[in-house]
Amino acid sequence: MKKTRLCDLLDIEYPIIQGGMTWIANAELAAAVSNAGGLGLISPNAGMSRSSDQVTNLKQQIRTARSLTSKPFGVNLPILGNPQIEDLIAAVINEKVSTAVTAAGNPALYTSQLKEAGTKVLHVVAAVRHAQSAERRGVDGLIAEGYEAGGHNGLDELTTFTLVPQVVDAVTIPVVAAGGIADARGVIAALALGADGVQMGTRFVATHECIAHPNFKEAILRASDVDTAITARKLGPTRILKNEVATRLMEMEAAGASVEELIAFIGSESRSRTGEFEGDLAEGEAYCGSIAGMIKEIKSAGEIIGTIVGNYDAVLARLR
Numbered sequence: 001m002k003k004t005r006l007c008d009l010l011d012i013e014y015p016i017i018q019g020g021m022t023w024i025a026n027a028e029l030a031a032a033v034s035n036a037g038g039l040g041l042i043s044p045n046a047g048m049s050r051s052s053d054q055v056t057n058l059k060q061q062i063r064t065a066r067s068l069t070s071k072p073f074g075v076n077l078p079i080l081g082n083p084q085i086e087d088l089i090a091a092v093i094n095e096k097v098s099t100a101v102t103a104a105g106n107p108a109l110y111t112s113q114l115k116e117a118g119t120k121v122l123h124v125v126a127a128v129r130h131a132q133s134a135e136r137r138g139v140d141g142l143i144a145e146g147y148e149a150g151g152h153n154g155l156d157e158l159t160t161f162t163l164v165p166q167v168v169d170a171v172t173i174p175v176v177a178a179g180g181i182a183d184a185r186g187v188i189a190a191l192a193l194g195a196d197g198v199q200m201g202t203r204f205v206a207t208h209e210c211i212a213h214p215n216f217k218e219a220i221l222r223a224s225d226v227d228t229a230i231t232a233r234k235l236g237p238t239r240i241l242k243n244e245v246a247t248r249l250m251e252m253e254a255a256g257a258s259v260e261e262l263i264a265f266i267g268s269e270s271r272s273r274t275g276e277f278e279g280d281l282a283e284g285e286a287y288c289g290s291i292a293g294m295i296k297e298i299k300s301a302g303e304i305i306g307t308i309v310g311n312y313d314a315v316l317a318r319l320r
Helices: 005-009 025-033 052-067 084-093 111-116 128-138 159-172 184-192 215-221 244-254 259-266 273-276 290-294 303-320
Strands: 016-017 041-042 072-079 099-103 120-125 143-145 175-180 197-200 228-232 238-241
Touching: 005 215, 025 041, 025 052, 025 303, 041 175, 072 084, 072 184, 084 111, 084 197, 084 303, 099 175, 111 120, 111 159, 120 128, 120 215, 143 159, 159 184, 159 290, 175 290, 184 303, 197 303, 228 244, 238 244, 244 259
Parallel strands: 016 197, 041 072, 072 099, 099 120, 120 143, 143 175, 175 197
Antiparallel strands: 228 238
């Protein structure tokens, strides 16, 4: 597999990053991805109860990952609306984590602080203007995420295929493609668009190491190409598996529900935890990319990366 600037930047063997999925991007998954040559990411709230402390949980997750791998790994840090973000940044710095992936907020806030401590910073963007702004703020790389991706997406709903090359043309730092990638074909397509690597989330949910509930994993395996939907556009487009919650959200939006009404329905307790970690797919949300229809088997993280690497040359050969 081709080594890129991303490999040099993050000190990894293959240009593959595992998505830092909220509630379920646990230390064991991150370590398995890193051991296989990619970069695993930890979510600060992975596996914790609703009432637990994110900072305490993150420190434990980092230490668990360190006991399982000597390879680099990172932490996913959504900024906007997180009351503990400054303490989480401090934890990443104090624990000397090699990479931080920031998202959903202004990259100017913490990039210099992290970089001064020796932590590489990647920032998630969904439009060219955001990519250029993040580059000016000094981030080391960008994750350009198309709206095929599971979870929260950009307001403009640009596809990966259209977003990535425009971001690549607009900046000079490494760009990682995210959204709709699950195999060697997707990796090669991303590199052809000019990306220096890929980030995959949904594909790594359906792994033995991920702590997602078996109901969520099985729902991914059963999903077809049309079994995800974009919901809650007034709050921010969010791609989830189609279920009762998705149907209700889309009905409310079609009927002109206000932001306040949508928030009241989703509730103060996270429906994503209910669906993804607790396995209640009737009352919970399950963030899931539209690539789910391609995923038919639960594998180990190492098998997934090994298969991508093993198929890489065969896919390239078909293009010659």
